[in-house]
Amino acid sequence: MSRHTGHIELDRTVESIIVGNRHRTDLGDLTALAESIARDGLLQPLTVTIDGVLVCGARRLAAIKLLGWRTVSVWVRSGVSGRLGHLLAEQDDNMLHKDLTPSEKTALYRELKTLMAEDAARRQAATRFSAENQPGTDGAGKFPAPSEQTGRASEQAAAMIPGGASYKTLDKIDYLRHVADDAALPATVRGDAAAELKRIDAGAPVHPGFERIRAAVTDAADEDADLESVARESIARAQAGQNNPAPAPAGEAEPARWPVRAFVATWSELDDWWTHYDAEILANDLTDEQIASFLATADGTSTFADELRTARQSLDSPRRHLRAL
Numbered sequence: 001m002s003r004h005t006g007h008i009e010l011d012r013t014v015e016s017i018i019v020g021n022r023h024r025t026d027l028g029d030l031t032a033l034a035e036s037i038a039r040d041g042l043l044q045p046l047t048v049t050i051d052g053v054l055v056c057g058a059r060r061l062a063a064i065k066l067l068g069w070r071t072v073s074v075w076v077r078s079g080v081s082g083r084l085g086h087l088l089a090e091q092d093d094n095m096l097h098k099d100l101t102p103s104e105k106t107a108l109y110r111e112l113k114t115l116m117a118e119d120a121a122r123r124q125a126a127t128r129f130s131a132e133n134q135p136g137t138d139g140a141g142k143f144p145a146p147s148e149q150t151g152r153a154s155e156q157a158a159a160m161i162p163g164g165a166s167y168k169t170l171d172k173i174d175y176l177r178h179v180a181d182d183a184a185l186p187a188t189v190r191g192d193a194a195a196e197l198k199r200i201d202a203g204a205p206v207h208p209g210f211e212r213i214r215a216a217v218t219d220a221a222d223e224d225a226d227l228e229s230v231a232r233e234s235i236a237r238a239q240a241g242q243n244n245p246a247p248a249p250a251g252e253a254e255p256a257r258w259p260v261r262a263f264v265a266t267w268s269e270l271d272d273w274w275t276h277y278d279a280e281i282l283a284n285d286l287t288d289e290q291i292a293s294f295l296a297t298a299d300g301t302s303t304f305a306d307e308l309r310t311a312r313q314s315l316d317s318p319r320r321h322l323r324a325l
Contacts, residue, residue: 008075008076008078009045009073009074009075009076010073010074010076011071011072011073011074012048012052012071012072012073012074013070013071014061014064014065014069014070014071014072015070016052017046017048017052017053017054017061017072017074018051018052018053018054018088019054019058019061027058027059027062028059030059030062030063030066033059033060033063034063034064034066034067037060037063037064037067038067042060042064042072042073044057044060044119044122045057045072045073045074045075046060046061046072046073046074046075047074047075047077047115047118047119048074048075048076048077049076049077049080049084049085049088050076050077050078050080051085053085053088054088055077055080055088055115055116055119056115056116056119057119075119075122077115080111080115081108081111083104083108084108084111084112087108087160087161087162088160100161100162100163101201102165102173102200102201102206103173103177103197103200103201105161105162105163105165105170105173106170106173106174106177107177108161109157109158109161109167109170109174110170110174112156112157112160112161113153113154113157116153116156116157117153120153152167154167154171155167158170169206169207172206172207172210173197173200173206173210175210175213175214176193176196176197176200176209176210176213177193177197179193179213179217180193180194180197185217185220186220187271189213189216189217189220192212192213192216193213196209196210196212196213
């Protein structure tokens with residue numbers, strides 16, 4: 001027995017491997033595969049869960065059964081979720097065919113795709129110097145694919161998920177999940193993505209929400225690029241001023257005005273920031289200069305907040321007067 005990252009390779013009895021109750025029976029012509037295994041041995045072990053449920057290698061398993069093998073080498077894949085194990089074994093019709101939401105289907109699809117891509121990479125490495133050995137692609141335990149070189153892990157994984165969603169649809173839902181979990185994106189974009197996932201789980205179509213969130217992510221990236229450009233220009237001007245100091249102007253120069261979207265992006269990310277810090281810890285760990293810089297910024301922010309509040313109130317008064325007319 002040998003150990004690899006996330007796997008244990010060992011021998012298992014062929015009859016103890018669980019394939020599932022309704023796996024496809026048409027696996028294509030197994031003659032060439034069986035002859036290759038008989039001649040060269042099984043170059044790539046089957047992949048099973050800890051409970052012995054077949055994940056990848058249905059054609060290989062069928063071929064060795066034709067050869068009358070009693071034991072076979074398997075990769076025992078750790079980390080397979082219990083729900084995916086049930087899906088592969090098809091032990092609970094109600095759970096699999098009634099309770100899966102689009103988000104749950106996508107989570108299983110992502111897990112399956114990863115497992116099948118790992119299996120394909122190991123098989124490619126095992127047969128790299130002998131392309132004619134053990135030809136064709138293997139499907140997974142429930143829905144094995146025929147012997148075709150064009151099989152894709154994403155297509156095969158999608159075919160195993162109840163409900164008939166295409167891999168493209170599942171990839172779009174997966175994209176929304178990544179956006180909702182991406183801490184580098186603005187909180188508003190993450191929240192919108194999470195809301196789209198809830199709507200999809202409630203029955204809304206996938207593509208419109210996907211397009212909306214993708215556009216929002218693009219806009220956020222553009223805003224970040226604009227802010228980065230402004231920052232680079234400011235640094236360049238400051239460095240130029242240090243190298244070539246100009247005479248002080250008679251009056252104070254007006255600072256550059258940033259766009260409104262920069263304001264929104266900045267303060268959206270600072271929402272409730274003070275709830276994440278302890279003032280006593282900061283007082284002990286910050287330098288005097290750091291505290292002075294923060295307090296100056298806070299005082300300036302407070303002054304600006306008063307100006308913004310006053311400006312808003314001056315705009316609201318005519319609006320209320322017009323509504324009263």
